[in-house]
Amino acid sequence: MLGTLNRLLWTLVRGVLRAVPTLVGVVVVSFLLMQAAPGDAADVMAGESGTSTVETMAILRARFGLDQPVLTQFVGFVANLAHFSLGRSPRWDVPVADLILARLPDTLLLMGSALGFAVVLGIGLGAVMASFVNRWPDRILSVVTLLFYSVPGFWTGLMAILIFSVGLGLLPSGGSQTIAAGLTGWDRVWDVAAHLVLPAAALSTFFVAVYARLTRAAMLEVQGQDYVRTATAKGLHPIVVATRHVLRNALVPVTTVAGLHVGSLLGGAMVIETVFSWPGLGRLAFEAVMKRDFSVLLGILVVSSVVVVVVDVLVDLLHAALDPRIEGHGHG
Amino acid sequence: MPTITRRAFAGLATLPFFAPLAGLGPAVAAPTRGGTLRLVMATESANLIPIDNTFGTTGIIGPKINEGLLAYDLKFNPVPQLATAWAQSADGLSLEFDLRPNVTWHDGKPFTAADVAFSILTLKKVHPRGRATFANVVDVETPTPLKVILRLSKPAPYILGAFAASESPIVAKHVYEGQEIGTNPANAAPIGTGPFVFKEWVKGSHIVLERNPNYWDAPKPWLDRIIVRFIPDANARSAAFAAGEIDIGGDTPVPRSEIETLKASPTLDVVSDGYAYLGNQSQLVYNLDNPILAKLEVRRAIAHAIDLKQVLAVAWYGQGVVSPTPITPLLEAFHDGSLQPYAHDPKKAAELLDKAGHPLVDGKRFSLRALHNPFADANSRAVAYVRQALGRLGIEVTVQNLDFATYVKTVYGDRAFDIEIENLGNAFDPTLGVQRVYWSKNFRPGLGFSNGAHYANQEVDRLLEAAAVEPDTAKRRRLWFDFQKIVQDELPVLNLLSNHSYTVAKKSVRGHTLTIDGPRANFADVHFV
Numbered sequence: 001m002l003g004t005l006n007r008l009l010w011t012l013v014r015g016v017l018r019a020v021p022t023l024v025g026v027v028v029v030s031f032l033l034m035q036a037a038p039g040d041a042a043d044v045m046a047g048e049s050g051t052s053t054v055e056t057m058a059i060l061r062a063r064f065g066l067d068q069p070v071l072t073q074f075v076g077f078v079a080n081l082a083h084f085s086l087g088r089s090p091r092w093d094v095p096v097a098d099l100i101l102a103r104l105p106d107t108l109l110l111m112g113s114a115l116g117f118a119v120v121l122g123i124g125l126g127a128v129m130a131s132f133v134n135r136w137p138d139r140i141l142s143v144v145t146l147l148f149y150s151v152p153g154f155w156t157g158l159m160a161i162l163i164f165s166v167g168l169g170l171l172p173s174g175g176s177q178t179i180a181a182g183l184t185g186w187d188r189v190w191d192v193a194a195h196l197v198l199p200a201a202a203l204s205t206f207f208v209a210v211y212a213r214l215t216r217a218a219m220l221e222v223q224g225q226d227y228v229r230t231a232t233a234k235g236l237h238p239i240v241v242a243t244r245h246v247l248r249n250a251l252v253p254v255t256t257v258a259g260l261h262v263g264s265l266l267g268g269a270m271v272i273e274t275v276f277s278w279p280g281l282g283r284l285a286f287e288a289v290m291k292r293d294f295s296v297l298l299g300i301l302v303v304s305s306v307v308v309v310v311v312d313v314l315v316d317l318l319h320a321a322l323d324p325r326i327e328g329h330g331h332g
Numbered sequence: 333m334p335t336i337t338r339r340a341f342a343g344l345a346t347l348p349f350f351a352p353l354a355g356l357g358p359a360v361a362a363p364t365r366g367g368t369l370r371l372v373m374a375t376e377s378a379n380l381i382p383i384d385n386t387f388g389t390t391g392i393i394g395p396k397i398n399e400g401l402l403a404y405d406l407k408f409n410p411v412p413q414l415a416t417a418w419a420q421s422a423d424g425l426s427l428e429f430d431l432r433p434n435v436t437w438h439d440g441k442p443f444t445a446a447d448v449a450f451s452i453l454t455l456k457k458v459h460p461r462g463r464a465t466f467a468n469v470v471d472v473e474t475p476t477p478l479k480v481i482l483r484l485s486k487p488a489p490y491i492l493g494a495f496a497a498s499e500s501p502i503v504a505k506h507v508y509e510g511q512e513i514g515t516n517p518a519n520a521a522p523i524g525t526g527p528f529v530f531k532e533w534v535k536g537s538h539i540v541l542e543r544n545p546n547y548w549d550a551p552k553p554w555l556d557r558i559i560v561r562f563i564p565d566a567n568a569r570s571a572a573f574a575a576g577e578i579d580i581g582g583d584t585p586v587p588r589s590e591i592e593t594l595k596a597s598p599t600l601d602v603v604s605d606g607y608a609y610l611g612n613q614s615q616l617v618y619n620l621d622n623p624i625l626a627k628l629e630v631r632r633a634i635a636h637a638i639d640l641k642q643v644l645a646v647a648w649y650g651q652g653v654v655s656p657t658p659i660t661p662l663l664e665a666f667h668d669g670s671l672q673p674y675a676h677d678p679k680k681a682a683e684l685l686d687k688a689g690h691p692l693v694d695g696k697r698f699s700l701r702a703l704h705n706p707f708a709d710a711n712s713r714a715v716a717y718v719r720q721a722l723g724r725l726g727i728e729v730t731v732q733n734l735d736f737a738t739y740v741k742t743v744y745g746d747r748a749f750d751i752e753i754e755n756l757g758n759a760f761d762p763t764l765g766v767q768r769v770y771w772s773k774n775f776r777p778g779l780g781f782s783n784g785a786h787y788a789n790q791e792v793d794r795l796l797e798a799a800a801v802e803p804d805t806a807k808r809r810r811l812w813f814d815f816q817k818i819v820q821d822e823l824p825v826l827n828l829l830s831n832h833s834y835t836v837a838k839k840s841v842r843g844h845t846l847t848i849d850g851p852r853a854n855f856a857d858v859h860f861v
Contacts, residue, residue: 037737037738038737038738038741038742039738039740039741039745040737043740043741043745043780044736044737044740045378045385046460046740046780047736047737047739047740047780047781048377048385048387048736053460053463053779054776054778054779055463056384056458056463057778057779059458059514060514063514063515091378092520092535093379093514093515093519093520094520099535102535102536103536158567158568158571161568161571161575162571165571165572165577166571166574166575169575169576172575172577173568173571173572173577174561174563174571174572174577175537175561176537179537179540179559179561180368180531180532180538180540180557180559274564275567275568276568277561277563277564277565279534279535279536280536283536283564284536287376290735290736290737291737
């Protein structure tokens with residue numbers, strides 16, 4: 001018991017220690033990269049206006065602090081961070097943390113359901129493929145997963161909208177809820193779920209394919225192990241062997257990759273979010289780049305890297321649970 | 333421009349509805365109240381009130397909440413909004429407004445002349461175009477709470493066209509006074525006098541506006557609520573229209589390639605009226621700092637090589653009219669319709685290039701860097717056409733595709749281009765929309781949408797400056813005609829076309845295109861049938 005607790009603590013400490021240089025790196029590199037992008041927030045806002053004067057540009061730059069030297073801007077940002085503040089967005093004139101927090105629930109909902117769906121379906125399909133290796137269910141599913149893997153998400157999304165929203169009228173074509181409908185309780189849950197189905201499904205197709213292939217490969221590898229032969233020799237039912245001995249050990253690579261995907265999906269679901277006008281972090285990040293609203297982009301990068309580090313720790317803990325041989329201080 | 337006389341508007345103001353102006357079928361005698369209008373937007377502006385900016389989306393949302401002194405019917409005639417009557421003195425040095433009585437702000441405070449004076453002086457100080465529009469305004473007097481008099485140092489003949497809500501919104505003095513305009517929280521949660529009251533703005537998702545029960549023009553507004561939805565993807569917007577989830581969208585909300593199909597739709601209306609206030613105009617800007625393009629023969633040769641009708645057909649799918657002069661045909665009072673485009677004549681173009689000292693050597697004469705404003709995807713098709721047309725002459729054109737911020741900086745900051753396709757609209761008057769492109773004093777590197785060609789002609793400067801202060805409409809027209817002739821002759825900019833914009837709306841939505849600024853109206857008249 002004490003050992004488990006120690007292991008947990010050690011994993012946490014290690015994660016936090018690893019997080020600090022990662023975060024510093026993220027902040028420095030992204031800040032420098034953004035300086036290299038041509039134009040600034042004032043250019044964009046003046047540009048959107050279609051009209052501008054030297055005076056209005058100067059007002060904007062002064063308000064955004066863009067008239068300060070780069071080093072001053074950087075020090076200001078780091079000082080803010082040290083006070084656990086992400087600063088203010090020049091464009092929206094609100095705290096960056098507010099913008100991110102407003103998007104976070106919808107982002108996590110979309111990401112969680114898409115990844116959850118992908119993991120369950122992917123592992124299921126992979127297990128089926130591994131059990132019927134080189135027979136027709138395996139062959140058919142291989143083609144299906146290849147399709148899932150190679151069709152771009154925006155196309156899947158648009159096709160889904162055309163079929164289910166425009167054609168059949170079953171599901172809404174975009175947004176994360178019916179706006180100003182005043183729904184509460186189960187009506188609201190139902191409403192959000194209806195809005196969630198298409199984007200989550202479109203987002204998950206690629207990951208379903210990845211997890212299915214991974215599970216299949218890992219299970220095939222584990223099937224050749226001695227302990228599996230032992231379990232079979234003990235007279236255990238094939239299903240028990242497949243689930244408890246093979247699948248459980250095959251899950252380690254799948255969960256590792258899924259953990260990595262959490263990080264990339266946090267800001268990387270931009271295409272799906274755009275197609276479904278889903279108010280998520282990916283779009284916020286994309287728009288921050290286009291509008292040169294760098295404090296927002298930095299904020300998203302910092303939050304994302306924190307989430308990645310946290311998920312990393314959680315995955316380590318999960319691995320420790322899946323496979324007791326993986327120690328907290330070792331590498332899984 | 334409208335005739336500038338005092339008008340008694342009592343008669344018009346009591347009419348329940350200005351629908352006969354709509355051109356959208358017969359007026360409905362008594363619109364029914366109720367309904368939620370779902371309005372779609374492609375982009376989300378940084379704030380909602382066009383008091384210190386001219387963002388496209390702010391110009392659409394703002395007027396529902398904060399009104400202007402006037403609106404303009406489809407023929408450019410001013411009609412009352414917060415002002416009930418107006419008069420301009422013969423010398424053009426004073427402009428008087430009678431204000432509408434018994435109007436209250438959404439927070440319950442009364443609307444008075446002090447609000448109008450404050451708004452106009454604020455626009456003069458911080459609005460990108462208002463600085464020019466109201467530059468000659470030296471004082472705004474408020475002799476009574478319902479009367480405003482603008483005193484001008486010089487005549488400003490365009491000024492009476494500037495009082496639409498999208499251009500010169502009237503804001504509450506008590507909300508804005510004593511604070512920096514740009515950071516006032518009311519920019520994102522406006523308080524106005526308009527038919528709709530701001531309720532919420534969920535960034536990245538939507539805005540909700542509720543009916544103003546105390547609106548001065550009762551029983552309007554007819555709608556209960558407006559929901560603004562932000563859908564960034566053009567295909568997703570047309571899918572949302574097709575699925576019936578959107579009632580209306582302005583500024584061409586669907587891909588241009590779908591406009592023709594939608595015109596035949598049994599459920600949707602596609603209207604090109606209601607955009608003259610923007611004065612759409614697209615042009616090819618030459619960088620005259622390039623020694624090759626500094627030669628008039630070369631610019632003329634390029635003009636002869638480009639078929640404007642083809643540009644219109646290929647880039648804009650024919651959605652617009654060819655407009656070879658700097659002033660769009662939309663501004664009828666000033667457009668010189670007698671000026672013809674340079675004849676499409678590649679042979680003549682080749683001769684001109686030979687004469688200019690750029691003969692064909694190994695199939696090539698010289699090369700040019702071409703940029704285009706990514707704001708409209710038609711521009712990328714236009715630049716592709718230009719590349720082909722010039723390629724046939726032996727001019728090698730390299731096209732660079734830049735994102736918006738980089739584009740603005742490259743063209744107007746670094747000036748690292750040779751030719752570029754741009755959309756510099758005329759606005760509602762050439763002094764405000766055209767002068768900036770050709771006036772030598774507006775060559776200001778670093779300033780977006782200025783004189784990007786680096787054109788300098790004293791006579792043109794004189795004409796522009798005279799037209800800006802000429803109160804006599806006929807004389808002013810002559811000045812602008814003279815200007816167009818010179819520019820057409822010297823070609824610092826090759827003017828291409830005036831593209832149409834479209835409002836797409838469900839057929840059941842009525843009353844949305846009654847004014848020259850269509851979707852930028854206050855929507856008090858919009859209703860469902």
